Amino acid sequence: MKYHSITFKLLFFIVCAFILTTFSVLVLSDIQLRRVIDKSQASIYEEKIDGILGLLGSYHQRLKKTELIDVYEQDFKKKAIENITQVIQNQKYGVELLILDHEGNLVFSPRLLPGTPGPLADISNGKILKSDRGSFDYRLNGVDNWCIFKQFAPWKWRIAYTLPLDYKYSDAKTFFNFMLLIMVGISLTATILLSCVVTQFTYPITRLTAISARMAKGDLDQRIDLYGKDEIGVLAHSFELMRDSIKEKISRLSSLQNYLSNIIDSMPSMLIGVDNHGKVTQWNKTAEQTTGIEALTAQGQSLLKILPRMTSQMPQIIESIQTREVRQKRKNPRHSENGIQYEDITIYPLIDNGVEGAVIRLDDVTEKVRLEEMMVQSEKMLSVGGLAAGMAHEINNPLASMLQTADVMESRLSKDSKINANIRAAEQAGTSMEAVQTFMESRGIFRMISTINQSGRRVANIVDNMLSFARKEESKISLTELEHLLDKTLDLAATDYNLKKEVTTHPYL
Numbered sequence: 001m002k003y004h005s006i007t008f009k010l011l012f013f014i015v016c017a018f019i020l021t022t023f024s025v026l027v028l029s030d031i032q033l034r035r036v037i038d039k040s041q042a043s044i045y046e047e048k049i050d051g052i053l054g055l056l057g058s059y060h061q062r063l064k065k066t067e068l069i070d071v072y073e074q075d076f077k078k079k080a081i082e083n084i085t086q087v088i089q090n091q092k093y094g095v096e097l098l099i100l101d102h103e104g105n106l107v108f109s110p111r112l113l114p115g116t117p118g119p120l121a122d123i124s125n126g127k128i129l130k131s132d133r134g135s136f137d138y139r140l141n142g143v144d145n146w147c148i149f150k151q152f153a154p155w156k157w158r159i160a161y162t163l164p165l166d167y168k169y170s171d172a173k174t175f176f177n178f179m180l181l182i183m184v185g186i187s188l189t190a191t192i193l194l195s196c197v198v199t200q201f202t203y204p205i206t207r208l209t210a211i212s213a214r215m216a217k218g219d220l221d222q223r224i225d226l227y228g229k230d231e232i233g234v235l236a237h238s239f240e241l242m243r244d245s246i247k248e249k250i251s252r253l254s255s256l257q258n259y260l261s262n263i264i265d266s267m268p269s270m271l272i273g274v275d276n277h278g279k280v281t282q283w284n285k286t287a288e289q290t291t292g293i294e295a296l297t298a299q300g301q302s303l304l305k306i307l308p309r310m311t312s313q314m315p316q317i318i319e320s321i322q323t324r325e326v327r328q329k330r331k332n333p334r335h336s337e338n339g340i341q342y343e344d345i346t347i348y349p350l351i352d353n354g355v356e357g358a359v360i361r362l363d364d365v366t367e368k369v370r371l372e373e374m375m376v377q378s379e380k381m382l383s384v385g386g387l388a389a390g391m392a393h394e395i396n397n398p399l400a401s402m403l404q405t406a407d408v409m410e411s412r413l414s415k416d417s418k419i420n421a422n423i424r425a426a427e428q429a430g431t432s433m434e435a436v437q438t439f440m441e442s443r444g445i446f447r448m449i450s451t452i453n454q455s456g457r458r459v460a461n462i463v464d465n466m467l468s469f470a471r472k473e474e475s476k477i478s479l480t481e482l483e484h485l486l487d488k489t490l491d492l493a494a495t496d497y498n499l500k501k502e503v504t505t506h507p508y509l
Contacts, residue, residue, distance in 0.1 A: 270362035
């Protein structure tokens with residue numbers, strides 16, 4: 001039986017109750033018996049004192065009849081003392097009769113000489129000399145005593161009986177010991193019987209305690225074989241229902257845990273849980289695949305130890321936990337074997353149920369950054385295209401004037417031209433058209449004009465291709481000549497500076 005079991009506690013309570021009851025009964029009985037003894041002893045010794053007072057009174061009456069009190073008083077007192085001595089010859093051991101005069105000196109004592117100062121006057125603080133009657137307890141030579149006295153007024157004597165308290169209460173002690181023996185016997189018998197009853201009563205509770213202890217260790221398949229219609233039976237049935245409910249809730253909790261674990265492990269992001277000391281508490285599959293560190297190895301380890309690249313993020317993690325606010329860092333660059341990679345870092349603090357920590361989400365956004373850069377470049381190209389289209393329109397106007405002027409010059413200065421206005425102008429200048437044409441031929445001016453026309457038309461074709469390429473049109477399927485399409489593509493590509501740098505001409509082309 002364990003000291004903290006309910007059986008032990010009940011038995012201990014019962015034993016304590018019996019001991020307390022026995023002690024209370026004995027103490028109350030002793031107090032009450034002492035009161036009875038006090039009254040009985042007082043009555044007995046008052047009767048004895050009254051007898052002595054009667055004897056002394058008879059001697060005093062006889063002395064008064066002599067009418068010679070002063071002459072015979074001492075003789076009568078002596079006779080009275082002698083008579084008293086004969087009366088108390090059979091006095092019980094320990095009981096003493098003392099007679100004191102008005103000054104407290106002994107008149108009679110079985111052990112001390114008359115005239116000896118009696119100790120009772122000092123011990124009672126003069127009470128025995130000041131009062132006509134009374135009683136008191138006192139201690140003399142290490143022994144507790146009791147004294148009862150009365151005054152014999154004619155001679156101013158105090159008649160006192162003294163006896164030890166042990167003698168006075170001897171009957172009470174005998175009764176106390178007898179009662180103690182009886183009560184101990186009754187207590188032991190009752191304790192044994194009640195122990196059997198309590199053990200039988202607490203057995204179902206002990207059984208339930210053992211079952212609950214095994215269930216607390218995880219064995220929820222324990223059979224509760226306690227039945228009945230009393231409170232214990234109802235408790236056992238309720239306990240069984242509670243066990244079934246716990247099993248069901250554990251099953252649901254396990255399923256929910258597996259479900260949440262699958263969700264976390266299925267996420268493409270790295271999810272890392274940390275406590276307020278930076279120790280890893282969660283490590284999903286993506287984190288395992290990215291770092292090559294298993295979850296069992298990572299859990300409980302310092303985040304900085306297993307993922308050193310998070311060193312620069314620790315101040316944000318600590319701040320997020322302390323302020324309980326989400327912290328984000330977009331496009332955080334890091335160096336890897338594949339070059340510079342980019343990742344988004346989001347820190348979610350845990351703020352419910354008194355849990356301190358955070359969940360760190362790491363998303364690889366390298367491809368996203370690349371696409372964004374391409375989109376920015378595309379936007380730039382679109383803007384450049386729009387700008388080029390505007391420039392092409394602006395170029396077309398002076399280019400048309402330049403080509404028209406070149407055509408006019410070629411037509412007016414050519415050999416086949418017989419324009420009268422040109423001839424008159426040459427004559428006015430003191431020359432002839434043949435001389436002008438000869439000069440221009442020798443200086444290659446006609447060749448230059450031809451080059452201006454060819455270059456101008458080429459520029460016009462390039463501008464026209466650029467306008468066609470930059471023009472926003474709805475996509476549609478139509479028939480076209482492949483040769484013409486390739487020619488225009490090559491013409492347009494020929495103006496690309498990057499292609500001119502990268503493309504080299506094949507020696508056989």
